[in-house]
Amino acid sequence: MSDHKQAENHLPNTAILSSISEPLLRWYQNRARVLPWREEPSAYRVWISEIMLQQTRVAAVIAYFERFLSALPDVASLAAVSDDQLMKLWQGLGYYNRARNLKKAAQIVVNEYHGQIPLEFHELLKLPGIGRYTAAAISSIAGGAPFPAVDGNVLRVVTRLTLCREDILKDRTKRHIEETLRPLYTKGPLSSMLNQAWMELGATVCIPNGAPHCAHCPLARFCLAHDNDCTAEFPIKQAKKKRRREQLTVLLLRRGDKIALRQRGSKGLLAGLYELPHLPGHLRVKEIFSALAARGFSVAEVRALPPAHHVFTHIEWDMTGFQVALRAKMSNDQQISNHLIWASMEDILHRYSIPAAFQYFLHDL
Incomplete structure (x- = not known):
């Protein structure tokens, strides 16, 4: 026409x-x-x-x-x-x-x-x-x-x-x-x-x-x-830049009926929100034991969780997850407590704001 x-x-x-x-x-x-x-x-x-x-x-x-x-x-x-x-x-x-x-x-x-x-x-x-x-x-x-x-x-x-x-x-x-x-x-x-x-x-x-x-x-x-x-x-849109991809190992640390959270920094991605502790890369169980021991944790058991993928505007996270049962008595406990919040499921449901990227690992609790 x-x-x-x-x-x-x-x-x-x-x-x-x-x-x-x-x-x-x-x-x-x-x-x-x-x-x-x-x-x-x-x-x-x-x-x-x-x-x-x-x-x-x-x-x-x-x-x-x-x-x-x-x-x-x-x-x-x-x-x-x-x-x-x-x-x-x-x-x-x-x-x-x-x-x-x-x-x-x-x-x-x-x-x-x-x-x-x-x-x-x-x-x-x-x-x-x-x-x-x-x-x-x-x-x-x-x-x-x-x-x-x-x-x-x-x-x-x-x-x-x-x-x-x-x-x-x-x-x-x-x-x-x-x-x-x-x-x-x-x-x-x-x-x-x-x-x-x-x-x-x-x-x-x-x-x-x-x-x-x-x-x-x-x-x-x-x-x-x-x-x-x-x-x-239609409509015409300029092609978006390719997102950066990162690999993370997310840890669901449990001590009795409490789960470890930490608050993210005041700036940047998910600023000020509460997250599950995580480490860069996709770690094997042996590496998780070593990493946690170096931070003063005494590990009783490690169990793999289903992997998850989360997309942000400019970045994607490929995440493996592990549920880690910790022994009640931990070395260096005071220092660890300064960085982590030990939250009950009631707290997680009603008090702390946890981004969707970490919710994948809480679904079965």
Whole structure:
């Protein structure tokens, strides 16, 4: 088709998009999922849900959202929560720095905005952890501000609609699509509905990592990628750098009914969280005995655990694991205790935040 050639390597224009608001909103009103943050779209609830939903599926977030709101129902309680309790509430969602930024932002709201989350787009951008998408989502959904909330769902839908072949990971592409969509927005409830309709369409119909459900799409008749049978080509993304891989030997150290944990440093990967002790490389049982003896442990028994693999954004861990029963009496005990916390299963379940990478080795306890 000539339209295909004309659209290649061009950013989207409003000619295609100007006709879509009405069918998109009508579809959303009839098909929107019932979600807890939609039932009461206050600024606080929208903010928490949007941070949780970054790189996490809606179905997985619902239980976390409800637990979080039950423990921390407002911005004042979030500002005052202890770091350990916050990390425990966030456990399983990953990207723990997002939770830390939530608390920092809540403290600023309490101290500088009299406890009221601002609804102005540019004021929201001043808060830690809030970028253009989140600021637009909060200001439009909770306050009716006329700002497009352009996330991965919106980028995918718009680039397919318009055959936009620009790299969606580039800021200039996101900003241009924001500006292209802005004329569709007017102040008031329609802006809230329009942003949520885009998100809903991308999450349920024009999906990532699979063929879109074009037969159920309210915008199929406007979509150039559908017309040209090339939806799989969009969106365009620059290839990611290969992740670094590391090998670890994870040790489930047991002394009676207690398990050894240690707290990670205050900076870097999984900062401040609690982990199972581990050693670099994939060690054999004999090497584990030697390594633990050198650290003052007296080992009674070593039992292999199933291996595990965990993927972070920039690194992958290939982990072997061993459950190690320690003798009650240990040499150098005081020195060891300075580095390890001996936790009961009750503590592990309810007190200490242990990242998913180490949860693999706790499943059978």
